[in-house]
Amino acid sequence: MTQDAQTSIYDELYIVGDVDRVIFMSEDTRFHVLRVNVSKTNTQFKEDAIVTGHFHDIQETESYRFTGKVTQHARFGEQFSAAEFKKEIPNTSHGLVQYFSSDKFPGIGTKSAEKIVDALGLDALSIIAKDDNALNEVKGLTKAKKLQIIETVRSSNVADEAYLLMIKLNIEPSKRSKIIDTYKEDTLNVLQNHPYQLVSDIFGIGFKKADQIAINAGIAPSDPERLVAGVMFTLNDEITSIGHTFIMHDELTEKTLERLNTAGMYFMGDDVAVAVEQLALNKKLIITDDRVTLPNIYYSEHKAAEKVSHILSHNHDEIDVDDAKDVVKDIEKTLSIDYNDNQRDAILNALTEKVSIITGGPGTGKTTIVKGIITLYQEIFEYEDYDSYEPKDYPIKLVAPTGRASKRMADTSGIEASTIHRLIGWGQDTAVDDIIDNEIEAELIIIDEMSMVDTWLFYQFMQNVMPHTKLVFVGDSAQLPSVGPGTVFKDLIGSGTIKTTILDTVYRQGEGSSIVKLAYDIDKGVPMNIGDKFKDRLFIPAGTDQIAEVVDTVVSKAVNKGYDMRDIQVLAPIYRGPAGINTLNQLLQKILNPGSEDKAELQFGDKIFRTGDKVIQLINRTEDNIFNGDSGIIDGIYFKETDDVDKDTLVVDYDNTKIAYERSDLTELSHAYCTSIHKAQGSEYPIVIMPIVSSYYHMLIKNIIYTGITRAKESLILCGDANAFYGGIKREGIPRNTMLQQFLKKYCKVYEDDPEELPEYLTEEMVENMAVDPMIGMDSVTPYEFV
Numbered sequence: 001m002t003q004d005a006q007t008s009i010y011d012e013l014y015i016v017g018d019v020d021r022v023i024f025m026s027e028d029t030r031f032h033v034l035r036v037n038v039s040k041t042n043t044q045f046k047e048d049a050i051v052t053g054h055f056h057d058i059q060e061t062e063s064y065r066f067t068g069k070v071t072q073h074a075r076f077g078e079q080f081s082a083a084e085f086k087k088e089i090p091n092t093s094h095g096l097v098q099y100f101s102s103d104k105f106p107g108i109g110t111k112s113a114e115k116i117v118d119a120l121g122l123d124a125l126s127i128i129a130k131d132d133n134a135l136n137e138v139k140g141l142t143k144a145k146k147l148q149i150i151e152t153v154r155s156s157n158v159a160d161e162a163y164l165l166m167i168k169l170n171i172e173p174s175k176r177s178k179i180i181d182t183y184k185e186d187t188l189n190v191l192q193n194h195p196y197q198l199v200s201d202i203f204g205i206g207f208k209k210a211d212q213i214a215i216n217a218g219i220a221p222s223d224p225e226r227l228v229a230g231v232m233f234t235l236n237d238e239i240t241s242i243g244h245t246f247i248m249h250d251e252l253t254e255k256t257l258e259r260l261n262t263a264g265m266y267f268m269g270d271d272v273a274v275a276v277e278q279l280a281l282n283k284k285l286i287i288t289d290d291r292v293t294l295p296n297i298y299y300s301e302h303k304a305a306e307k308v309s310h311i312l313s314h315n316h317d318e319i320d321v322d323d324a325k326d327v328v329k330d331i332e333k334t335l336s337i338d339y340n341d342n343q344r345d346a347i348l349n350a351l352t353e354k355v356s357i358i359t360g361g362p363g364t365g366k367t368t369i370v371k372g373i374i375t376l377y378q379e380i381f382e383y384e385d386y387d388s389y390e391p392k393d394y395p396i397k398l399v400a401p402t403g404r405a406s407k408r409m410a411d412t413s414g415i416e417a418s419t420i421h422r423l424i425g426w427g428q429d430t431a432v433d434d435i436i437d438n439e440i441e442a443e444l445i446i447i448d449e450m451s452m453v454d455t456w457l458f459y460q461f462m463q464n465v466m467p468h469t470k471l472v473f474v475g476d477s478a479q480l481p482s483v484g485p486g487t488v489f490k491d492l493i494g495s496g497t498i499k500t501t502i503l504d505t506v507y508r509q510g511e512g513s514s515i516v517k518l519a520y521d522i523d524k525g526v527p528m529n530i531g532d533k534f535k536d537r538l539f540i541p542a543g544t545d546q547i548a549e550v551v552d553t554v555v556s557k558a559v560n561k562g563y564d565m566r567d568i569q570v571l572a573p574i575y576r577g578p579a580g581i582n583t584l585n586q587l588l589q590k591i592l593n594p595g596s597e598d599k600a601e602l603q604f605g606d607k608i609f610r611t612g613d614k615v616i617q618l619i620n621r622t623e624d625n626i627f628n629g630d631s632g633i634i635d636g637i638y639f640k641e642t643d644d645v646d647k648d649t650l651v652v653d654y655d656n657t658k659i660a661y662e663r664s665d666l667t668e669l670s671h672a673y674c675t676s677i678h679k680a681q682g683s684e685y686p687i688v689i690m691p692i693v694s695s696y697y698h699m700l701i702k703n704i705i706y707t708g709i710t711r712a713k714e715s716l717i718l719c720g721d722a723n724a725f726y727g728g729i730k731r732e733g734i735p736r737n738t739m740l741q742q743f744l745k746k747y748c749k750v751y752e753d754d755p756e757e758l759p760e761y762l763t764e765e766m767v768e769n770m771a772v773d774p775m776i777g778m779d780s781v782t783p784y785e786f787v
C-alpha cells in the first residue's frame with residue numbers, strides 16, 4: 001500500500017484496490033458493502049478498508065478506484081463511503097490475464113487469456129471494444145467465444161460509462177441499475193438522446209427529472225418527445241394523484257401546457273391535440289367523446305361493469321322469500337336481537353338478489369348484518385357445520401381489501417376471511433394490468449370495507465367471480481375513497497343498478513358514544529362546538545409546535561393507566577414537519593419502546609428499528625399473507641456477525657404470524673405508533689389521538705377527518721387548532737371523474753328509483769335524537785385522565 005506523499009484537504013479522497021469480498025449487496029438498490037485490499041489511497045486506510053456505496057456491477061477480485069469520504073459507522077467504525085467508482089483497467093500483463101480468465105468471461109482459462117494479451121498487448125480491452133476483427137489475431141478461439149468476449153467487453157464499458165453519466169446527472173442510486181437493466185447496451189443512447197423515455201419505463205423517474213437530464217444532454221424544450229411524455233405524464237398524474245379514471249380533453253391540454261411551458265411558450269394547444277390523437281392511434285391512450293384515459297383503466301371500468309351485468313342476468317338459485325323471512329325471525333329469537341326493517345331487508349336481499357349493497361356509518365349494524373346473512377345462508381342451505389369443512393370448500397367467502405379488516409371479519413363472524421388480493425392470487429409482482437385468472441369457487445361472497453376498493457382491484461376481483469356467485473358489498477361510503485383510482489363503491493350505489501340498503505339507525509349511541517355522533521355531525525354538516533366536553537372525547541387546543549408535547553403527555557398518561565402500544569394509535573395526515581408522522585413516530589418510540597441493554601437495534605436509513613417496536617407493512621406481501629397497512633411488533637433482530645444467521649434479519653410478529661425481513665426488505669417497513677389516516681382505514685383502536693393543525697391544510701378534508709375519527713372505539717383525543725378542524729370538515733376532496741357508473745347504467749337494468757345522488761344517511765331529526773348525555777358513565781377510564 002502506498003500513501004500519496006502530499007494530500008491536501010482539497011483533494012478528492014480515493015481508494016484504489018481489489019475487492020476482496022462483497023459483504024452485502026441489496027438487489028434492489030445495489031447498495032454494496034465491500035472489503036477492499038487497498039493498493040493506493042490518500043486516506044488513512046492502510047491494508048484494507050470497508051467501502052460502501054451504490055455500485056452497478058462489482059466483481060470480487062477486480063480492481064476499482066473509489067472516490068468519496070471517510071465516515072464513522074455506529075457499529076462498524078471507520079468506513080469509506082464512495083460517491084463514485086470506476087473499474088481500474090488492468091495495466092500489467094498479469095492483471096489483464098487475470099481479468100480475461102475471471103468469471104466475467106466464462107470458458108476462458110489462463111491459457112486463452114495469455115494468448116489474447118500476447119496478441120493484443122496492454123491495450124487489449126480498448127482494441128476489442130473498437131475493432132470487431134481484433135480477436136482474429138488470437139489463435140484457438142471459437143467464433144462463439146470471440147463474440148462473447150466482444151459483447152462482455154463492450155457491455156461492461158457501456159455500463160460503466162452509463163453509470164458514471166448517471167452519477168453526474170444526479171440520478172438516484174436506486175434507479176441507476178434499473179435503468180441499465182432496462183436499456184442494456186442502449187442505456188447511453190437513451191440517456192443522451194431520448195431521456196423522456198425514462199418517464200414511462202422507469203418507475204420513480206418523473207417528468208421533472210427527465211427534463212433535467214434532457215437539458216444536460218442539450219435537448220431542446222420544444223422536442224416532440226418532450227410533448228408526448230408531457231401528455232402521458234400529466235394523464236398518469238391525474239389518475240394516480242387525484243384518483244380520476246379519465247380527464248376531459250381540454251383539461252388535459254391545459255394541464256399539459258402548464259407543465260411544458262414553465263420556462264417559455266414551447267407548445268400550443270394544437271400541438272397537444274395532435275400528440276393526443278397520435279397517442280390514441282398508437283393505443284397508448286383512449287379518447288371517448290371529449291374524455292381521455294389510459295387503456296388499462298378504461299377496460300377495467302368497462303369490463304367490471306360488463307361482469308356485474310353478466311352476474312345480474314345469470315340464473316341463480318331461487319329461494320323462497322317467505323321461508324327466508326321465517327328463518328330471519330328465528331335467527332332474531334336465537335340471537336336475542338330485533339333487526340330493524342332496513343337491516344332485515346339487507347339480510348334478505350343478500351340471498352334473494354344476485355348482487356346487493358349494504359352501506360351505513362359506524363354503529364349502524366353492518367357487522368351484525370353480515371353475521372345475520374351468514375346464519376341465514378347456513379340455515380337455508382344447511383351448512384351449519386362450518387367446522388367440518390376445509391375453509392376453501394366452504395360456499396361462503398368473506399373478504400376485505402386489507403389484512404386487518406379481513407381479520408376483524410373472521411373474528412366477528414367465526415368464519416375464515418381473507419384479503420381480496422389473497423383470494424384472487426394477486427401477488428407481490430402482479431402489475432395492475434396483469435391478467436389474473438383464478439376463478440373463485442364460492443356461492444356467496446361478502447366484501448367488507450368496500451369504500452377502499454379501487455378500480456384495478458375491483459376489476460381483477462370481478463373477473464374471477466363465477467357468474468352464479470352471489471355478491472354482497474358492504475361499506476361506509478362517507479369514508480375516504482380508495483387510495484387507487486376510482487370511486488367504485490359510490491358508483492355501484494349511484495348507478496341504481498344494484499339493490500342497496502342504507503342503514504340509518506345508529507345503535508352505538510345507546511352505549512353513550514359521542515364519537516359516533518361527532519362522525520355523523522361531520523358527515524351531515526351539523527354545526528358543532530368541538531370544545532364541548534364528552535365522556536369519550538376531548539379537544540386539546542395546541543399549535544403545530546406544541547403537538548409533540550401534547551401527544552407525549554397524553555400517551556405517557558395512557559401508558560401509566562395500563563394501556564399498551566396496541567391500544568393507542570396516533571393518526572396524522574402528513575409525514576413531514578413538527579406535527580408529521582415521522583416526528584411523532586420518533587417521539588412515540590421513545591415513550592412506548594425506549595432503548596435498553598436487552599433490546600437489539602438495527603439502523604436503517606434514518607430509522608432505528610428496535611425489538612418491541614410497533615411497525616407497519618407498507619406494501620402487499622401476498623405470499624406471506626401480510627398486507628399493506630398490517631401492523632405487528634418486532635419480535636427479534638439478529639446479526640450475521642453475532643448470531644447464527646446468514647444475513648442481518650429482523651423478525652416481525654403479526655398476530656402470531658412471524659415474518660423475517662432482510663435489510664433489503666426494510667423499505668417495506670415503518671414505525672406504526674403514528675400512521676396516516678389512509679393506512680388506518682379498515683382498522684379500529686381503543687384510543688385514537690388525532691392532531692389537527694393548520695399546517696396539514698391541504699390534507700384536511702371532510703372524509704379524511706371523518707375516517708380518522710371513526711377509527712376510535714373508546715376514546716378520541718383531538719388536539720390542535722379548532723379553526724383548522726372547522727375549516728377541514730367543510731372542505732370536500734376533489735371530486736373524481738369516473739366512468740363505472742355510466743357503464744353500469746349502460747349494461748344493467750336500472751331500478752325505477754334511480755338514486756342519482758347518494759341518499760343522505762340521516763335526517764336532521766335523527767341527528768337531533770342522537771344527542772348524547774356528555775358525562776354519562778364517567779366512572780370508567782375517560783380521555784380526561786390522559787391529560
Ligand SMILES: Nc1ncnc2c1ncn2[C@@H]1O[C@H](COP(=O)(O)OP(=O)(O)OP(=O)(O)O)[C@@H](O)[C@H]1O
Pocket residue numbers: 337338339340343360361362363364365366367368369507508
Ligand atoms: N337491531 C339492533 N338492535 C340492537 N342493537 C343492535 C342492532 N343492530 C346492531 N346493534 C348493536 O349496535 C352495535 C354496532 O353494531 P355493528 O358493530 O354491527 O355496527 P357496524 O356498522 O359494523 O359498526 P362499525 O362500522 O363501527 O364497526 C353493536 O353493539 C350491535 O350489537
